[in-house]
């Protein structure tokens with residue numbers, strides 16, 4: 001019985017991870033280039049990057065490359081000591097840790113011309129709560145935002161709603177499995 005529960009849990013974890021991983025093509029249809037004047041900062045700001053996601057750099061390898069660099073090297077467009085270098089023209093980089101990731105094109109002049117990318121990989125605990133406090137408060141008049149909604153029982157409805165839905169689903173399934181095994 002314990003084994004069955006563990007297997008079910010493992011399946012859920014795998015499914016959650018698979019369903020969350022996204023592939024982002026850098027620059028969208030323009031790709032990784034200098035000629036289209038892509039604002040890569042703007043491009044990144046419209047995305048939410050999570051661990052497990054992939055960024056795909058597509059470019060002509062005769063003219064460009066991809067270097068992962070430190071923040072200091074990103075700021076000064078210094079390509080002398082990259083963390084890693086990609087040169088195939090179709091380079092997938094899977095994001096495996098939190099925080100800021102910096103990339104630039106190492107061809108002289110390209111980074112300065114704007115061919116540089118900064119990503120912020122956010123923490124995975126970003127499941128939207130069932131009732132999101134900021135959304136509900138933005139819909140009500142400003143004067144009511146600091147007062148709990150009338151008629152809501154319990155000391156803190158916000159905390160009650162903050163349990164991530166995926167975690168809740170796992171808990172529900174566990175309880176269900178335990179019951180199913182007791183009955184059979």
Ligand SMILES: *[C@@H]1O[C@H](CO)[C@@H](O)[C@H](O)[C@H]1NC(C)=O
Nearest residue numbers: 072073076077078079080081
């Ligand atoms: C570029 O970075 C390297 C190593 O990080 C450093 O030694 C070098 O001085 C830097 N060059 C410039 C022009 O900042």
Ligand SMILES: *[C@@H]1O[C@H](CO)[C@@H](O)[C@H](O)[C@H]1NC(C)=O
Nearest residue numbers: 023054056058089090091092
């Ligand atoms: C580029 O890489 C992606 C992901 O690795 C792959 O799906 C795609 O087929 C590749 N495209 C080309 C033209 O090689």
Ligand SMILES: *[C@@H]1O[C@H](CO)[C@@H](O)[C@H](O)[C@H]1NC(C)=O
Nearest residue numbers: 098099100120121122123124
């Ligand atoms: C990066 O993401 C974290 C949340 O995971 C956030 O707190 C931080 O402000 C972000 N930094 C930038 C520069 O966007």
Ligand SMILES: [Cu+2]
Nearest residue numbers: 064105107110
């Ligand atoms: Cu380039």
